[in-house]
Amino acid sequence: MNLALLFEEDFIAPDCVRLSGRRLDHLKTVLKAGEGHRIPVGRVNGLMGYGDIRSLTDTEAELQVVLDQTPPAALPLTLILAMPRPKMFRRVLQTCASLGVKDLWLINSYKVEKSFWQTPWLSDEHLRENLALGLEQSKDTVMPRVHIRKLFKPFVEDELPALLAGKHALVAHPGMATPCPTHLNEPTALCIGPEGGFTDYEVGKLEEAGCQSVHLGPRILRVETAVPVLVSRLFDPCL
Template structure:
């Protein structure tokens, strides 16, 4: 946790916040804070700054908060991602949040198992937890939005064209002719398939909607690897 992300209900006054639970445990066991220490903090969807430890006990830490800097700029990227395996999904979501991806669409595909949609990681509570973990890692505060679409064809035909408007639209798929572009200077929409990839039909539908099919070379990558590789190839994500 490189930044303690604060929510409005953490504040007991305009400049004082009380933390418990996971954040308290991290401050105690990892950072080993004492009264008088400064810790990096940020208000969700707001500025970042510091929290002065003015009270500390086994049950809570009280911070006097000063917020003075804007968070990192978000990437101009819409990510359309076929639902990954649940054990992989939380890592992918945290990675997206850390990289600055703010608009994530989880979609169905032929090779997405129906059971994936039953995972508890898709609950609002768990989605928020993993987005928070990614933001705290990257010292960011802007909460990503996650949209869930369980029907492939209606999404691609009815919603995707509007998402692609005025963006560089790409679908990453091994075996295509065009290498993925690098360091682009325009908004982009990136579609990434499940383990095993999109089917030929699905790629054709995405291309019909306006996407360009691109590849990363001969190597076949897992989704959790392909996401950061593609994002970092398209944008200078770590700036």
């Protein structure tokens, strides 16, 4: 936790917050913080700054906060991701938030098992928790938006073309002829398939919607590896 992310319910006054649970444990056991210590803080979807610990007990910490710094710029990226395996999903969420992805679409694919959509990690509570962990890691405050689409064809035919408008649209898939571009640094939409990749039919539908197919070389990467590799290849702020 390189920054304590503050939610509306943490504020007991305009410049004072009360922390408990995971963030309190981190203050005490990892940061070894005590009364009088200063730590980085940031308000969700707002400014960053610092908090001075006024009191610290076994159950809560009270901080006087000053918020006067803007968070880092978001990436100009719409990430369209086939729903990962639940055991991998948490890490992917945190990675996306850490990298500055603010627009994340979770979609279905033939190789996405139906059981993936039943994971409790898709609940609003768990989405917020894991996105917050990613923001705290990278010292950011702007919460990514997560959109869930469980039907592939209606999404690709009815929503995706408008979503791609004005963007450099890519689908990363093994075996394509064109390598993934570098230093793109412009509004981009990137589609990443499940383990094993999209089917040929799905790649074709994505291309019909306006995506260009690209590859990352001969190696087949796990989704949790492909996401940071592709994003850092496309955008200089990730280097």
